[in-house]
Amino acid sequence: MTEQPPPHWLRDNCPCAECRDPRNGQKLFQIDDLPPDLTISASEELDGSLEVLWSDGHRSRYPLTWLHATDEGDGRTEQGKRLWTAADFARGIPEADWEAYLTDPAEQAAVLAAVRRSGFALLRGVPTVERQVLRVAESFGYVRVTNYGELFDVRVEPDPNNLAFTDEAIAPHTDNPYRDPVPTLQLLHCLENSATGGDSGLVDGFTAAAILRDESPEDFEALTRTPVPFVFRDRRTELRADRPLIEVDPLGRIREVRFNNRSIGTLRGTGREAFYAAYRRFAAITLRPELRLAFRLDPGDCLIFDNTRLLHARTAFEQDGRRHLQGCYADLDALHSALAVLHRRTAALDELAELFAGEGAGEYLGEAVTTAEHMLQAAAAAEAAGAPDHLVAAALLHDVGHFRGTLHGRDLMRGLDNHHSDSGADWLARWFGPEVTEPVRLHVAAKRYLCAVEPGYRAGLSAASEYTLTVQGGPMDDHEAAAFARLPGAADAVTVRRWDDQAKEPNTTTSTFDHYRPLLAALMR
Ligand code: OGA
Ligand code: ZN
Ligand code: ZN
Numbered sequence: 113m114t115e116q117p118p119p120h121w122l123r124d125n126c127p128c129a130e131c132r133d134p135r136n137g138q139k140l141f142q143i144d145d146l147p148p149d150l151t152i153s154a155s156e157e158l159d160g161s162l163e164v165l166w167s168d169g170h171r172s173r174y175p176l177t178w179l180h181a182t183d184e185g186d187g188r189t190e191q192g193k194r195l196w197t198a199a200d201f202a203r204g205i206p207e208a209d210w211e212a213y214l215t216d217p218a219e220q221a222a223v224l225a226a227v228r229r230s231g232f233a234l235l236r237g238v239p240t241v242e243r244q245v246l247r248v249a250e251s252f253g254y255v256r257v258t259n260y261g262e263l264f265d266v267r268v269e270p271d272p273n274n275l276a277f278t279d280e281a282i283a284p285h286t287d288n289p290y291r292d293p294v295p296t297l298q299l300l301h302c303l304e305n306s307a308t309g310g311d312s313g314l315v316d317g318f319t320a321a322a323i324l325r326d327e328s329p330e331d332f333e334a335l336t337r338t339p340v341p342f343v344f345r346d347r348r349t350e351l352r353a354d355r356p357l358i359e360v361d362p363l364g365r366i367r368e369v370r371f372n373n374r375s376i377g378t379l380r381g382t383g384r385e386a387f388y389a390a391y392r393r394f395a396a397i398t399l400r401p402e403l404r405l406a407f408r409l410d411p412g413d414c415l416i417f418d419n420t421r422l423l424h425a426r427t428a429f430e431q432d433g434r435r436h437l438q439g440c441y442a443d444l445d446a447l448h449s450a451l452a453v454l455h456r457r458t459a460a461l462d463e464l465a466e467l468f469a470g471e472g473a474g475e476y477l478g479e480a481v482t483t484a485e486h487m488l489q490a491a492a493a494a495e496a497a498g499a500p501d502h503l504v505a506a507a508l509l510h511d512v513g514h515f516r517g518t519l520h521g522r523d524l525m526r527g528l529d530n531h532h533s534d535s536g537a538d539w540l541a542r543w544f545g546p547e548v549t550e551p552v553r554l555h556v557a558a559k560r561y562l563c564a565v566e567p568g569y570r571a572g573l574s575a576a577s578e579y580t581l582t583v584q585g586g587p588m589d590d591h592e593a594a595a596f597a598r599l600p601g602a603a604d605a606v607t608v609r610r611w612d613d614q615a616k617e618p619n620t621t622t623s624t625f626d627h628y629r630p631l632l633a634a635l636m637r
Pocket of ligand 1: 311
């Protein structure tokens with residue numbers, strides 16, 4: 113490495129168990145606990161890590177991949193987003209079918225990633241029943257309850273406290289700018305839309321702000337520097353938040369847009385003239401036709417959008433039919449978290465898939481099938497038996513312990529127990545609960561148990577299985593068998609064991625690992 117990282121920065125990131133609680137990764141010291149004159153006494157790159165000896169005697173070890181990693185930020189600023197105009201969606205908008213979204217983690221990840229990157233996604237086929245919008249919010253996060261309740265109805269009302277509850281057009285705006293914190297997400301679920309008109313529009317507020325910054329930097333400045341009083345009042349409520357129309361982060365990147373002509377209160381003090389000039393210019397940009405993505409919500413459509421970025425609008429409608437949307441608010445932090453966890457699970461499944469394709473394609477303890485074929489056959493037998501998902505998963509993964517270094521597998525055939533059931537279960541426990549890991553942990557014990565209690569079972573074992581049986585301790589004695597039978601996972605382990613024993617047929621076609629990805633993803637915690 114050419115440039116030395118700053119000592120206090122490097123030490124603050126020490127991953128050792130003395131500096132961070134291994135149970136949760138949280139830091140165990142205060143920054144001013146470190147000596148002010150801290151320096152690196154010696155450092156060396158070794159085995160993909162940077163080893164550091166510090167001037168106070170502490171030792172740290174940093175993976176080089178961590179040291180050289182770049183940071184994409186928290187996903188809230190314009191950085192890393194796709195700023196768009198309507199033409200960018202000429203070939204369609206980000207959308208998914210509700211059922212597919214619910215059942216396929218890849219589909220769910222695609223929807224949430226679209227909200228993060230483009231600011232919105234449309235779910236289709238969401239059941240047109242009241243309160244269903246809340247289910248949509250709960251699928252990735254938490255409903256934000258407000259003075260309007262947990263949800264709001266957008267339809268024509270006799271005594272509207274808001275333009276939304278009339279048949280009039282609504283210009284592009286963000287919702288609830290008078291709230292701090294503002295709801296960062298909005299959902300609109302269409303229950304009925306048989307009126308003439310009432311089409312929807314979306315405008316990327318970040319694009320509009322970026323255009324203003326290009327065309328008129330001083331106006332952009334004025335909007336980022338003027339706290340605007342946003343207000344809402346009705347009989348029971350009086351809300352106010354003073355925030356700029358365009359908020360930038362400390363590096364000057366656009367981070368939030370609040371724009372709602374209906375709720376801007378009375379601006380006082382200096383700078384009013386400059387603000388109004390800039391406000392007018394920005395408003396005109398938000399109305400440029402090329403910025404407005406126009407579409408129609410049909411019953412069953414649910415739009416999810418970033419209320420700190422996108423402006424939403426509708427055209428006027430006639431009361432020749434009925435128009436009813438149900439909406440609610442939620443927040444981006446939970447959506448981003450759900451997306452990150454989905455990505456984490458996908459990475460884990462990719463790792464497993466790689467094991468099946470790589471090491472798993474190798475010989476399995478002298479059987480006529482590879483380890484991967486063996487486990488896929490066991491899973492197929494479980495599925496054919498109508499087994500619950502956790503047992504299909506256990507059957508599919510029961511021998512992953514052999515993968516933790518093929519050396520151990522060879523040890524087993526050299527007369528040493530590799531304890532693959534324990535190592536496999538421990539490894540799987542990073543992602544799966546005991547309903548999956550315990551049958552894996554006990555699948556060797558189940559063989560020893562069945563040999564003890566079931567006449568004829570041992571004679572049916574393959575030669576390799578018979579050989580490993582002796583290495584693994586032979587049949588249980590009566591006392592061991594009774595103790596095994598009392599274990600909570602014993603029955604499941606015996607069930608998995610029977611599929612395991614059957615799964616050694618050469619030249620059998622089974623599903624591939626990918627077939628099990630949704631099932632595994634649903635079981636991951
Ligand atoms: C609202 C709103 C949009 C619509 O209720 O805030 O913008 O399509 N409604 O009716
Ligand atoms: Zn609105
Ligand atoms: Zn097996």
